[in-house]
Amino acid sequence: MSLGRGFEFPPDKQALLARARRLEWWSLAYLITATAIVALVLGQSQAMKTAWFDDVLNFVPVVAFLICGPISQREPNERFPYGYHRVTSAAYLGAAVALFTIGGYLFAESAWKLVTFEHPTIGSVELLGYQIWLGWLMIPALVYSLVPAIILGRLKVPIAEAIYDKTLYTDARTNKADWLTEAAAILGVLSIGLGFWWADAMAAIFISFEILRDGYTHLHAALFDLLDHRPRRVDGSGLDPVVERVEAALRAMPWVRAADVRLRVSGHTLFGEAFVVPASDEHLTERVERAMREIRDLDWRLHHFTITPVEDLAPEVQEKTS
Amino acid sequence: MPVIGSQPTGLLVMNFRRPLLCLALVVSVLLSGCDEFPRDPEGTLDGVRGSVMRVGISEYPPWTTVSEGKVGGIEVELAEGFARELDARIEWIPGTEQKLLEALSTFELDLVIAGLTSETPWTAHVGLTVPYVRTASLVGLPPGVEIGGDLSDEAIAVVPGDPVADRVRDEGGRPVPARDLSAADQPVAAEDWRLAAWSFRPTGFVLERHRHVMAVPPGENGFLVRLERFLGGRGPGVWQALAAAEVRR
Numbered sequence: 001m002s003l004g005r006g007f008e009f010p011p012d013k014q015a016l017l018a019r020a021r022r023l024e025w026w027s028l029a030y031l032i033t034a035t036a037i038v039a040l041v042l043g044q045s046q047a048m049k050t051a052w053f054d055d056v057l058n059f060v061p062v063v064a065f066l067i068c069g070p071i072s073q074r075e076p077n078e079r080f081p082y083g084y085h086r087v088t089s090a091a092y093l094g095a096a097v098a099l100f101t102i103g104g105y106l107f108a109e110s111a112w113k114l115v116t117f118e119h120p121t122i123g124s125v126e127l128l129g130y131q132i133w134l135g136w137l138m139i140p141a142l143v144y145s146l147v148p149a150i151i152l153g154r155l156k157v158p159i160a161e162a163i164y165d166k167t168l169y170t171d172a173r174t175n176k177a178d179w180l181t182e183a184a185a186i187l188g189v190l191s192i193g194l195g196f197w198w199a200d201a202m203a204a205i206f207i208s209f210e211i212l213r214d215g216y217t218h219l220h221a222a223l224f225d226l227l228d229h230r231p232r233r234v235d236g237s238g239l240d241p242v243v244e245r246v247e248a249a250l251r252a253m254p255w256v257r258a259a260d261v262r263l264r265v266s267g268h269t270l271f272g273e274a275f276v277v278p279a280s281d282e283h284l285t286e287r288v289e290r291a292m293r294e295i296r297d298l299d300w301r302l303h304h305f306t307i308t309p310v311e312d313l314a315p316e317v318q319e320k321t322s
Numbered sequence: 323m324p325v326i327g328s329q330p331t332g333l334l335v336m337n338f339r340r341p342l343l344c345l346a347l348v349v350s351v352l353l354s355g356c357d358e359f360p361r362d363p364e365g366t367l368d369g370v371r372g373s374v375m376r377v378g379i380s381e382y383p384p385w386t387t388v389s390e391g392k393v394g395g396i397e398v399e400l401a402e403g404f405a406r407e408l409d410a411r412i413e414w415i416p417g418t419e420q421k422l423l424e425a426l427s428t429f430e431l432d433l434v435i436a437g438l439t440s441e442t443p444w445t446a447h448v449g450l451t452v453p454y455v456r457t458a459s460l461v462g463l464p465p466g467v468e469i470g471g472d473l474s475d476e477a478i479a480v481v482p483g484d485p486v487a488d489r490v491r492d493e494g495g496r497p498v499p500a501r502d503l504s505a506a507d508q509p510v511a512a513e514d515w516r517l518a519a520w521s522f523r524p525t526g527f528v529l530e531r532h533r534h535v536m537a538v539p540p541g542e543n544g545f546l547v548r549l550e551r552f553l554g555g556r557g558p559g560v561w562q563a564l565a566a567a568e569v570r571r
Contacts (some may be wrong), residue, residue: 197363
């Protein structure tokens with residue numbers, strides 16, 4: 001009983017997980033082609049360079065999901081009595097640090113190009129016997145790295161919400177938000193063609209700022225995860241109501257006089273405990289065990305949930321619950 | 323507030339709901355009334371057309387020669403052809419490669435010819451054309467001379483000061499300095515067009531590849547693309563002219 005459930009997902013979520021993994025394999029294959037194609041037409045444009053880095057950074061959540069997913073489902077053992085759930089939190093933190101540092105570097109580099117009046121040179125290439133301005137090839141390359149990403153992103157968001165997976169959610173959001181980056185790069189390239197040398201650096205600054213901002217947001221969220229903040233919805237839009245639901249369920253039990261619940265996020269799952277003031281000590285062990293089972297059945301994410309009977313709740317909790 | 327996926331602000335959602343449509347709109351507005359694309363930020367092409375083209379020249383025979391105020395060489399002929407196409411008169415400015423490229427990077431010149439290749443360390447500071455001719459330095463054999471399957475311990479004649487000597491060493495060969503390779507009676511390391519002019523037999527040992535380019539001011543993409551269009555397809559002709567000039571010499 002003390003080790004909690006041995007599996008990560010209930011059977012109905014397993015099917016969704018399999019679908020998510022298929023989508024991520026598709027994303028991986030597609031990202032490889034997209035980064036290769038954009039790399040072929042990079043030229044000297046800083047906007048293209050930052051857009052390319054943005055594409056490369058998209059590998060991080062995809063790879064993190066594909067590698068960490070199976071690890072997080074391993075059974076708890078002697079060495080890791082709480083299981084491997086948190087491997088996804090570690091991956092999430094790593095991804096956030098990568099976004100933040102690369103975003104910062106690209107931002108500084110793009111700003112430097114602007115203040116030093118660096119004019120991007122984009123010449124022509126020979127393609128099928130025609131001389132064509134390289135800028136004309138950059139645009140379809142950017143569109144190619146944009147359109148399938150949007151579609152994949154849209155397919156992934158609902159799955160990420162259902163299986164409470166932040167790595168997948170991050171990836172899906174990045175895919176969906178990608179068009180802003182690519183559109184900025186396309187405008188940058190066209191502006192170079194129109195003779196506005198500064199537009200390239202400006203577009204690059206915008207793109208790198210977006211990367212930097214993403215990095216900051218995720219760094220923030222990853223650190224809060226590590227500090228065991230209260231569970232929030234996977235899209236970060238607010239507190240997850242699960243704490244209130246557990247509290248209400250406990251208080252509804254006739255033998256419970258007062259209860260206080262504390263939950264934290266561990267990968268896809270929730271860990272936590274309740275302090276319960278029983279009305280009487282009669283059948284206490286039995287009641288506590290039954291209550292733990294019932295609470296775990298409330299939400300599939302509740303893997304490790306324990307109940308500690310106490311004489312009294314701490315004074316500040318009494319105040320909150322009264 | 324700890325957030326996982328940041329929501330776009332209301333403004334962005336309002337304005338950019340239909341990204342592709344929006345982009346198409348912006349693009350069509352930008353491109354309407356564009357007869358020349360791409361354009362020069364500093365107006366080099368417009369400045370040169372029907373007027374003066376300031377061309378920096380640094381000597382590197384047979385690509386460029388400068389003697390007593392007279393210029394010549396393959397690249398001079400190309401620059402003159404390009405100027406004719408733009409109805410421009412050339413003002414020749416001889417100087418060292420460094421000084422000329424520095425001036426080019428600040429738009430004091432319109433073109434620099436100096437037998438440059440795409441390996442030049444100036445790539446980040448000036449604009450380079452796409453290579454208009456490709457040549458290679460390789461091991462060539464005078465009539466009657468043979469070598470084995472590799473270059474190990476083979477004495478290869480090299481013009482003193484030619485960086486190709488290091489590549490010969492890389493391949494296991496032994497570079498031997500020689501002033502006049504055309505008179506050599508041992509394997510030589512030289513450009514393919516010279517070997518052709520001397521009727522030396524080229525081997526498969528390619529030591530260096532040279533992608534020849536010209537330099538324009540940074541970011542002057544209109545001028546650059548126009549020059550590239552002029553140079554396009556001239557590679558074989560340039561190669562023949564190099565070999566022919568070597569035969570006359």
